[in-house]
Amino acid sequence: MSQHDAHASDGGNTDHAGHVHADPTGHAGHDHGDHVGQFRRLFWIMLVLAIPTVGLSPMFASFFGYPLPDAAWIPWVSPVLGTVMYAWGGVPFLTGAVSELRARQPGMMLLIGLAITVAFVASWGSTLGVIDAQLDFWWELALLIVIMLLGHWIEMRSLAQTTSALDSLAALLPDEAERVEGDTTVTVAPAELRAGDVIVIRPGGRVPADARVVDGSASMDESMITGESHPVHRAAGDTVVAGTVATDSGIRAEVTATGDETALAGIQRLVADAQTSSSRAQRLADRAAAWLFWYALGAAVLTALVWTMIGRPDEGVVRTITVLVIACPHALGLAIPLVVSISTERAARGGVLVKDRLAVETMRTVDVVLFDKTGTLTKGTPAVTGVDATAGDSDRVLALAAAAETDSEHPLARAIVAAARDQDLEIPSATNFSSSPAVGVTATVEGQTVRVGGPALLDEESANERPIADAWRDEGAIILHVVVDGSTAGALRLADEIRDESREAVDVLHARGVDVVMITGDAEAVALSVAAELGIDRAFAGVRPEDKSATVKQLQDEGRKVAMVGDGVNDAPALARADVGIAIGAGTDVAIGSAGVVLASDDPRAVLSVIELSRAGFRKMTQNLWWAGGYNLISVPLAAGVLAPIGFVMPMSVGAILMSLSTIIVAANAQLLRRLDLDPAAVASARRSGE
Numbered sequence: 001m002s003q004h005d006a007h008a009s010d011g012g013n014t015d016h017a018g019h020v021h022a023d024p025t026g027h028a029g030h031d032h033g034d035h036v037g038q039f040r041r042l043f044w045i046m047l048v049l050a051i052p053t054v055g056l057s058p059m060f061a062s063f064f065g066y067p068l069p070d071a072a073w074i075p076w077v078s079p080v081l082g083t084v085m086y087a088w089g090g091v092p093f094l095t096g097a098v099s100e101l102r103a104r105q106p107g108m109m110l111l112i113g114l115a116i117t118v119a120f121v122a123s124w125g126s127t128l129g130v131i132d133a134q135l136d137f138w139w140e141l142a143l144l145i146v147i148m149l150l151g152h153w154i155e156m157r158s159l160a161q162t163t164s165a166l167d168s169l170a171a172l173l174p175d176e177a178e179r180v181e182g183d184t185t186v187t188v189a190p191a192e193l194r195a196g197d198v199i200v201i202r203p204g205g206r207v208p209a210d211a212r213v214v215d216g217s218a219s220m221d222e223s224m225i226t227g228e229s230h231p232v233h234r235a236a237g238d239t240v241v242a243g244t245v246a247t248d249s250g251i252r253a254e255v256t257a258t259g260d261e262t263a264l265a266g267i268q269r270l271v272a273d274a275q276t277s278s279s280r281a282q283r284l285a286d287r288a289a290a291w292l293f294w295y296a297l298g299a300a301v302l303t304a305l306v307w308t309m310i311g312r313p314d315e316g317v318v319r320t321i322t323v324l325v326i327a328c329p330h331a332l333g334l335a336i337p338l339v340v341s342i343s344t345e346r347a348a349r350g351g352v353l354v355k356d357r358l359a360v361e362t363m364r365t366v367d368v369v370l371f372d373k374t375g376t377l378t379k380g381t382p383a384v385t386g387v388d389a390t391a392g393d394s395d396r397v398l399a400l401a402a403a404a405e406t407d408s409e410h411p412l413a414r415a416i417v418a419a420a421r422d423q424d425l426e427i428p429s430a431t432n433f434s435s436s437p438a439v440g441v442t443a444t445v446e447g448q449t450v451r452v453g454g455p456a457l458l459d460e461e462s463a464n465e466r467p468i469a470d471a472w473r474d475e476g477a478i479i480l481h482v483v484v485d486g487s488t489a490g491a492l493r494l495a496d497e498i499r500d501e502s503r504e505a506v507d508v509l510h511a512r513g514v515d516v517v518m519i520t521g522d523a524e525a526v527a528l529s530v531a532a533e534l535g536i537d538r539a540f541a542g543v544r545p546e547d548k549s550a551t552v553k554q555l556q557d558e559g560r561k562v563a564m565v566g567d568g569v570n571d572a573p574a575l576a577r578a579d580v581g582i583a584i585g586a587g588t589d590v591a592i593g594s595a596g597v598v599l600a601s602d603d604p605r606a607v608l609s610v611i612e613l614s615r616a617g618f619r620k621m622t623q624n625l626w627w628a629g630g631y632n633l634i635s636v637p638l639a640a641g642v643l644a645p646i647g648f649v650m651p652m653s654v655g656a657i658l659m660s661l662s663t664i665i666v667a668a669n670a671q672l673l674r675r676l677d678l679d680p681a682a683v684a685s686a687r688r689s690g691e
Contacts, residue, residue, distance in 0.1 A: 039092075039153040046089040046149055050142040053081040057139035078138035079127045086120045089145040106293040112148055114293070116141055118324040131317060137325055147663070173242060173264070177208035180252065190242075190258070197255045201246045204409075209242050210262045211253035217437045218249040219410065231411060233438045248410050249437045292632055300324050303640040315641075319649075322639045326632075336621055338670040343617040346676055351601050352609055359580045359596025361621075363614035365561050366580060369509055369607060370552065372566035373520035373530055376584055377604060378496040380567070382412055382478065384419035386493030388468045397490035399425045401482045404443040404450040407433040412478065413441065415494055416452070440480070451483045452492075458483070466491040476526030496522075498530060505604040506534050512611070515560075519543050519551055521570060549573035565607060582607060616676050624666045631662040 054060050056077045061068050068074055090113075097113025100106055119141040125131040127138075178185040180198040190208040193199065198214065201207055207220075217235035222244045231247050234240055240253055242262040259265065300323045307316025344354040354360050371377050387394040402420035405413035406427065420427050430443040430450070439460065440453015451457055458465055461483050469479050469491055478494040506516050519540040520527050527541035540551050552574045555562045564571070564578035572594040575581030583595035584602050599606040638650035 036153070039149060042089060042092075043146065043149040043153050046085055046142075046146050049081050049085050049089075050146045053078050053085065053142040054139040057136065059136045060139040075127075078136075078142075079124065082120070082123060082138040082141050085142055085145050086116060089149060090116050090120075093145075093148060106290050111293045111296070112144070114296075115325055116144055118321055119144070122321045122325070137321075140325060174206040174208050178202075193255050193258050195255055195258065198252055199255060200250065200252055201240070202250045203246055203248060205246055205250075207240050207242050207244050207246070207253075209255045210257035211240050211255045213238050213240060213251050213253045216249060216251035218246040218251045219437065221245040221247050221411075235438070248408075248435065292629060295632070296324060296636060299636045299640055307641070319639065319641050323636055326635050326639045336624070338667055339617055339620045339624060339673065342670050342673045343613060343620075343676075346674055347609075347613050351599060351606060352613060353598040354596075354613075355598060356596030360610065360614050361618060362561070363563060363580050363597075363610050364618055366514065366563040366611070368515045368517055368555055368560045368562050370517045370519055370555065370562055370564045370574070370578065371536075371604065372564075372571050372574075373518050373522060373527065374496060375567040375602075376565055377502040377518065377530065377534065378498050379602075380496065382415040382494045383497040384415055384492055385477065385495045385497065386468075386472065387490060388466050388493070389490040390466070390488055391490075394490065395423065395425055397482050398423070398492070399427055400445055400448075400450050400484065400489065401452045401480070401492060403428045403430045403445045404433070404441050404452050404482075406430055407443070408435060408441050410435075410441075412480065412494055416480075416492065448484050449486075452480055453483075454480060457481060458488070461486055463488045474525060475529045476523055477529075495529075496526075498533060499602070499604060501603045501605050502534055505607060506536060508605070508608055510535070517555070519548055519574070544570075546573070549577045552577045563607070563610075565604065567602075580610075582610060613676065616673060620670055620673055623669055627669070628662060628666055 056068060056074055058068065058075070058078075093109055093112040093116065096109030100110040119137040122131065123137045123141060126136040173190050175189070176187050177190050177193055178200040179188050179193065180200060185200055193209050199208065199211060201218075203218070213234055213236050215236065217233065219231035220234045220240060221231050222241065234251070239256070240246075240251075242257075242264045257263075300320050303323050304316045304320045307313065307319055340357050343360075344357070347354050347360075374380050384398070387398050389397045398416070398420050402417045402425070405416045407430070408414075417427070428445050430445045432444040433441065434443075435441050436453075438454075438456055440451055440457040442449065442451045444450070451461065455465075457463075458481055463481065463483050463486065465481065466488060469481075472479050472491075472493045476495070480492045480494065482489045482492065509516050515537045516534075517538045517540070518527065518531055518534075518536045520530075521543055522541060524541040527539045530536070531539035543551060548570065552562055552564055556579070562578045563580040563582060564574045565582045565584070566572075566575055567584035571583075575583060575594040580597065581595035582597045582599060584599050597610055599610075635650070638648075641649050643649070
């Protein structure tokens with residue numbers, strides 16, 4: 001996610017690319033959404049003022065051949081309204097021009113500010129009879145301000161942020177905590193907790209602060225912090241982290257860290273640091289505007305010198321002013337915003353939410369895609385992937401296990417029951433259900449005592465482990481045994497299921513010359529198993545949040561352009577650090593807030609859609625910039641009078657036609673992006689076939 005605009009001392013905002021978004025009201029302190037609304041209102045007000053300013057302009061009326069009323073006040077309508085438009089509607093551009101001058105980085109704002117100022121001064125000179133009457137540019141001034149405000153409104157609307165990563169991180173903490181005071185518990189706010197306090201975390205409850213377990217044990221869902229897809233058993237003496245969830249049992253724990261000292265706060269700092277340090281490409285339009293500024297300024301100086309040297313200084317003034325006004329490109333002001341607006345709209349309809357257009361522009365240059373495993377390449381939930389039966393009846397083993405687990409809320413239990421239902425097995429009814437943390441569940445099924453659990457269960461029952469367990473364990477799978485009346489009836493293999501689309505995504509990325517890397521908080525055996533099955537180039541396992549960000553930096557230090565794809569809180573620092581952060585839409589708010597691109601679906605092939613969008617958008621931007629700039633390359637010399645020796649000097653009316661034509665062509669070219677097909681399956685198919 002791009003860094004929020006920093007408030008400039010002049011009351012405006014300068015963003016990461018040096019582009020200035022001035023506050024039209026002159027007040028600093030408004031957020032990005034406020035600026036979108038302010039530019040929208042300012043555009044409509046200026047449009048209303050521009051209609052009479054243009055329509056009652058003598059030059060405009062002469063150009064289209066209609067008479068103006070004879071009333072004495074008519075000649076003053078355009079000067080008065082034009083002055084209002086310059087002093088009010090021109091503020092964002094004049095403020096931006098000053099900022100660019102201070103920064104010694106001429107760009108679009110300085111070019112616009114120069115043009116409207118020259119037009120304003122020249123028009124008043126013409127109105128008062130001080131200079132040539134043909135320099136009445138009130139209509140051009142009005143159109144220029146309206147078109148540029150429209151471009152800025154479109155641009156800022158496309159850049160508006162929809163979520164806040166840091167707010168979402170803070171939201172992981174519960175609103176209340178239960179603190180033990182004597183023989184009772186008292187409900188307090190997490191901010192009131194202090195190191196040494198004993199707290200109660202109930203089943204399904206979220207941990208309010210970093211703590212050490214002092215009583216009880218529970219399976220903790222730490223996936224949002226560590227990325228570990230399996231619940232982790234925590235007992236007396238173990239630490240639990242703020243924001244994690246006790247899935248099956250209640251525990252008591254002693255607070256060890258609160259506030260800024262918690263692991264969650266550390267992740268917040270990493271996200272903020274990564275956002276601040278993320279490098280950003282300079283905008284194409286700003287570069288073009290900078291070149292055009294020097295081109296126009298040089299042409300104006302040369303025009304004045306040449307006409308003066310040949311003894312026609314009056315004509316030199318007219319030609320110089322005309323050059324400076326014409327040099328401000330209407331089309332260039334819309335070239336990028338129109339492409340951004342249409343491409344982001346098209347992307348949204350295709351399931352790709354663009355939060356930072358600079359990230360999309362960068363995506364076309366990415367040569368490494370770093371996927372988080374859990375919830376991205378995999379479904380993020382355990383599934384039964386194998387059943388081994390002692391007596392050979394695997395369906396019977398699965399049905400008995402499902403019966404025993406029916407009343408359990410544990411994720412593994414839900415996976416077992418779901419597997420039995422998916423196979424249309426008849427699940428017997430069970431009674432006398434009980435659960436023992438870190439051991440398993442027990443129930444009476446059809447008169448038999450059925451127990452399902454891990455190694456601790458086998459120890460309690462003195463039952464034998466199935467021989468296949470060693471092979472499953474080497475693959476990083478979870479192994480649960482089913483014990484019936486004290487004897488091992490079979491074993492279940494559970495693992496985080498790989499998405500079918502992941503294989504195609506990896507294959508097509510490889511076909512495009514992009515390396516695929518996987519990063520996960522899971523054990524190395526799990527990571528290597530998934531990497532081998534998908535053909536992934538490199539895998540980083542057992543990686544904690546702070547190391548995920550460091551891993552992205554490591555790849556960047558190798559000279560790689562990295563796109564990171566993830567869905568959890570643990571991915572947030574890496575998403576912000578990467579050249580392009582892509583969040584799975586089904587993921588957490590913080591992951592979405594830290595990314596520049598959000599995928600509405602959980603289909604990893606959608607990454608290919610982002611690449612396609614990046615390439616198509618960049619292609620249209622480049623075409624529009626060349627067209628808009630080409631207009632200036634041709635019109636400026638003609639306005640300067642380069643063909644005067646053969647009797648041709650371009651009239652202002654011709655310049656106006658060329659301006660309008662250029663703007664229309666740029667707008668029409670941007671509209672072609674609506675034809676772009678961003679369906680992940682279609683894009684993958686097209687790329688795979690080499691289309």
